[in-house]
Amino acid sequence: MQKSMKKILKFMFIVQSLFLYFAASTVYGGETPSVPGARVYFINIKDGQTLKSPFLIQFGLTSEMGIAPALADWPDTGHHHLIIDSPVPNENKSISNKHIHMHMGQTEITLKLTKGKHTMQMVLGDYSHIPHDPPVMSEVITVNVK
Numbered sequence: 745m746q747k748s749m750k751k752i753l754k755f756m757f758i759v760q761s762l763f764l765y766f767a768a769s770t771v772y773g774g775e776t777p778s779v780p781g782a783r784v785y786f787i788n789i790k791d792g793q794t795l796k797s798p799f800l801i802q803f804g805l806t807s808e809m810g811i812a813p814a815l816a817d818w819p820d821t822g823h824h825h826l827i828i829d830s831p832v833p834n835e836n837k838s839i840s841n842k843h844i845h846m847h848m849g850q851t852e853i854t855l856k857l858t859k860g861k862h863t864m865q866m867v868l869g870d871y872s873h874i875p876h877d878p879p880v881m882s883e884v885i886t887v888n889v890k
């Protein structure tokens with residue numbers, strides 16, 4: 745990664761932290777539209793797959809929409825979230841920090857999970873971490889971690 749890019753990402757992270765701190769009680773609209781047909785999907789993991797922890801997860805997004813870092817309010821974009829062992833978050837609210845946010849616009853992560861069965865679901869969130877309208881979510885998949 746280029747040095748300037750790293751600086752930008754670091755700056756955005758700081759801005760985001762401040763933003764979350766000062767705006768924690770602000771109510772967001774949750775009105776960012778998604779693009780019809782946009783879909784998120786697990787690229788390299790299938791429902792029912794057995795995995796050895798730690799493992800890589802690659803996040804796919806169809807070409808109707810693009811990836812942007814959190815706080816970048818660009819049209820038709822969002823950032824990935826991974827929901828583990830939990831129901832879909834409230835669609836009109838900011839996705840809580842107990843879920844994994846790929847707020848720098850990452851499209852893959854290495855994940856450690858305890859042994860056993862886990863459910864995973866992807867949800868795209870807008871610049872303020874709120875799912876789009878209508879939400880862009882993957883199916884819930886179950887993996888077996890050994």
Ligand SMILES: [Cu+2]
Binds near residue numbers: 825839869872873
């Ligand atoms: Cu987020």
